[in-house]
Amino acid sequence: MPMANDTIKNLLEALQVSPDNIPLRLHLAELMLNDEMYSEAGEQFSDVLKRSYGNLKAQLGLASCYFNTGKYSAAIVIYEQLTGKLPLEDQIRFVKCLIKENSMQQAIEVYQKILGADPLYSDEEIDNYLRMPSSSLYGSDELTEDDFDEDGSYFMERPKWKFKDVGGMQRVKDEISIKIIQPLKSPDLYKAFGKKTGGGILLYGPPGCGKTFIAKATAGEIDAKFINIGLHDILDMWVGNSEKNLHEIFEMARRHTPSVLFFDEVDAMGASRSDLKQSAMRHVINQFLAELDGVESDNDGVLILAATNAPWSVDPAFRRPGRFDRIIFVEPPDEAAREDIFKTMLQGKPVDNIDTGKIAAAAKDYSGADINAVIDIAVEEKLRESMSKGTIQPITTKDLLKAIKQHRPTTLEWFSSARNYALYANESGLYDDILKYLKIKK
């Protein structure tokens, strides 16, 4: 920028002759600011303020210099003094400064004022911080299928897996089939027997035992769209938006029937209200219950599944008829299923005559995720060996048995807690399946 530099040089010389020329000094400072000479610009703006106290342009310029040099708290002090007088550009800088200083509530308030004046305004950087991704759903009234399943921007997919792809879990598959798949396939039969259809299923069990996978397979079985909802898809910092997000997701599922709505870690969204401190979350729970009941809209064609590791933390209201009135225990894979999992997970890896039956027997209580971890341990060991020997060393039965000894099944901790719930808080027989699995007779 030789032109600008020359101008700056000339202006500096001119100011030596007439240092009190405020417009000239402001012009110089603005040129410096545009030229990213922030500290020099800051000095000039400060000089203007010394000579002309309260000069708005100089204050805004100085704040801008602070913003660009990372002195956010200093910038905030100036912006706060000028509240109501700030042009849009500076209001945006103010919001960004507040975000950087972690003053989220104030940042939201200022940003809401900006949006109040210009509802179409959006700033990607600020949105990333202050709005949840799903809140961009409000940007368009009409949501097309392409919005969801093509580029993965959202959370809708059409799973390819079916029940036959799920190893073991026969009881779980049968229950889901009777409860939600058959009513879709043979509605007249259910009507003839006066059997009520609908409602949801709550899958519970130790982590890593395939709750999400069986839910996806359910969607695949009926060729439905699968919408996987996590807590972050719902929660929004702005009061009332979480409920709106939840409603939108249900509406989206209703528009794309047949669909399977799957709520992972439902204990977070449907937490027992006695465990909640914030009243905001209670509103989300009430909205969730209303959506499940289909008070304002019909949930026909929408299958609702939920999964949790802690069913005891889910508010009892969710278990009432028509909501998650069928609760299914997804237990760790049995020996045959473990053998299948080992075979599948070892596919494509260099192996040497593996006795999967022996390994599956040794891996009692191991979940699918644990088996994955066991294979990882064995693979890492073999990689090290291969590197030192210079040739590929295949995984053997012995390696896997050694890895099993190194990795303690994660399900044990879950069962130690679940056992207590089954023994002491099982008034309605909710956890009878756990007692059965642990071979406890009460």
Next chain:
Amino acid sequence: MPEITGYLERAELLLNQGRPKEAETWIKKVVEAEPENDYALSVLARCFLNSKQFDKGIEVIRQAIALDPEIPHYYYLAAFGYYQKNERPSAIFFLNKAIELNPYYAEYFGLLAFIHIDQNDFKDALDKANEGLAIDAGNITCLNARSTALNKLRMTDDAINTMQDALAIDPDNEFTHATVGWNHLEKGRHKDAANHFREALRIDPNYQNAKTGLKEALKSKIPPYRWLLQYSFWLRNKGKQFRWIFLLGIFSGVQIINYFKEQRSDFANIGWFVVGLYAIFAAASWVINPLANIFLLAHKEGKYALTNSEKWNAISFTLCVLGGITVLLAGNFIGDKEWSGDFLIAGLVVLSLCIPMGHMRFPLQIKKNTFSQWIELSLIVLAIITLLITLFHIPASAAGIIYFILFVIYTWAKAF
């Protein structure tokens, strides 16, 4: 940034749901992103404290205090950690600091009252609980502390009234039910105690204090166990110094009576009675717990309350008793004097082994053993050597003598 706020909320919810380990994974993400966020550090400390990782909890909360030394709750958390570690002077120091910063929060006085209860300062405990209740009449911790202190001071009616107040305020509080349970148990009302412990476990099935209480209440169905439990409550309330003097006094008294019994014939009957009573009392204190565990093993509710170690204690105790009696009877039936003497020694060794077997921690661990666990292991090894030597007809073996000496050391070491 919103993710971080979400993680913090999730961690706090998980903590409230009694899932500190899961909460720990979420809050660690917040602490990684914002290492100087003192509030996040305090939540991490709560995760550690709630999962019984007291040292880590104290370390983290002290970091939070260093970042913001003006938050009284951080001092309270540090005090709670020290209290759980039985480091009462540090706990009191931090609690006083919390009270100094915020003298109007009843919970701090509640914890202080419980520390005084642990120190057998029941009067001070009552005063602190009352101070807390003057600030917040409905504070559950203070009500619990008040009731416990009143119970210890034998002001039973007031204690019951206080507990009724606490239950009326929050009938679904597991802590209150457990406190009521322990108060009942101390007074020998084991059925009422069991009901309250069951209620506490229904509310929070992972509440270890209630689980232990239920186990004790069920064992108290056996009258001798109940009497010994009440005796141990009474002794515990008297302080350490009194305990030493009392036990040594009984021991010396019995020795004196024993001496007079030998010297004067008119003392013989009384002497035998006292010595016999003492022997039953001493033996009962050793065998009653494993015996009660055997009872629980057969109890439909109790068998699930026992830990694996307690189950093994009960089983190995039974095997030793049955094995010892069988060997003694076999020696009696054989009739051969030389052999029956060997059988008598072997039988007594097996029988006496029931004491360490009934109290040791299972599964056996060679590493990380305490002094008494090493003695227990040595006793088992020596018992086996003694048995082999005896059965091979080698008289007065060194192993037997060492076994006897170790056995005496073990019983005395365990008693104190």
